[in-house]
Amino acid sequence: MDTPAADLAVDAHLVDRLVRAQHPDLAGPLTLVANGWDNAVFRLGDELCVRLPRRRVAVDLLRNEQRWLPLLAARVGVPVPAPVRLGEPSGDHPWPWTITPWFPGVPAVDRSPARRGPIAVELADFMARLHVPAPADAPRSPVRGVPLAARDPEVRRRLAGGELPRSAELAALWADLVGTPAWAGPPTWVHGDPHPANLLLAEESVGLAAVLDFGDLNAGDPACDLAAAWLVFDADGRAVFRRRLAEVGGADADSWARGRAWALNIGSAIAVHSGDNPRMAAVGAHALKQVLLDE
Incomplete structure (x- = not known):
């Protein structure tokens, strides 16, 4: 069985518009890293990463990450993708999205x-x-x-x-x-x-x-x-x-x-x-x- 089809197409042009509209100070070159079952992931510059839902089913899961990961990050002893900035729904993308650190490895x-x-x-x-x-x-x-x-x-x-x-x-x-x-x-x-x-x-x-x-x-x-x-x-x-x-x-x-x-x-x-x-x-x-x- 193959990866399910996206409910919403996500590409670098869309992500660039979102970042420039909501977090212009972080705008920079984008590289697609993963187009998974639920989310698309883009590297943003050298130190950041953008994660956006590509399926409606992922939206509540992303909200859970946004709420709880900042609280857990300090206790687990290993770097985790706690949000650096939060992205809001807009006319370009109807769901929340997240900017996190980019971890080399x-x-x-x-x-x-x-x-x-x-x-x-x-x-x-x-x-x-x-x-x-x-x-x-x-x-x-x-x-x-x-x-x-x-x-x-x-x-x-x-x-x-x-x-x-x-x-x-x-x-x-x-x-x-x-x-x-x-x-x-x-x-x-x-x-x-x-x-x-x-x-x-x-x-x-x-x-x-x-x-x-x-x-x-x-x-x-x-x-x-x-x-x-x-x-x-x-x-x-x-x-x-x-x-x-x-x-x-x-x-x-x-x-x-x-x-x-x-x-x-x-x-x-x-x-x-x-x-x-x-x-x-x-x-x-x-x-x-x-x-x-x-x-």
Whole structure:
């Protein structure tokens, strides 16, 4: 399945008009960086980035980022795209948009799983700092951070669709994992989309340069983010990640099992919906291989 069509075409000419009209002091050269499922991303000059919804479904998610990321940025210990300026709806673009810092680095999706291993401790520490009880008015998601039972029908349909290799094994694993006891603690902050395209690695040294795309930010079960263990790492990196989580009190056995279920859920969705994106298709395939590799 391919990337969904945009509800609104977004190009550099449109972005330039928006920046010059609302933030003329920041106007500068624009380069398209990504045209994702929900948002278009342009680099603005050397130090800034513009993120605009290309689909209506992304608008509320962007508003969540605008409201909550400035509050979370100070506590997570890793650079995140907290807004520098806010863009308002206008006749050119009917939805809000954001100017954020530009973070130099290499997307983790462009490095092999083995080369991502050195960020395992940093990523575990980021999650431990993020996974604190969220306020009562924090956003909730219908698809991320929810009890596994809420995802059961969709995952079973996906695995029965005939598009994934080893689907019978994956279905049996899901049937076992979906019965894991649900999260009994208070809803915590959850990134919600912990795959390697949302992690930026330092260019000149081994390290985590930034965590990106908080469109799925919500309050829920922190095990959703533990899916990174299978989405991002190989067995060696996963072992380091799990060991560090244990040291910081971030995951008991049930949370780890739910994280594996979330990796199966997210990985299968990526695999099915990335027909026109080989980089992301490889992420999905890797995650499904890893969840079956573990015992």
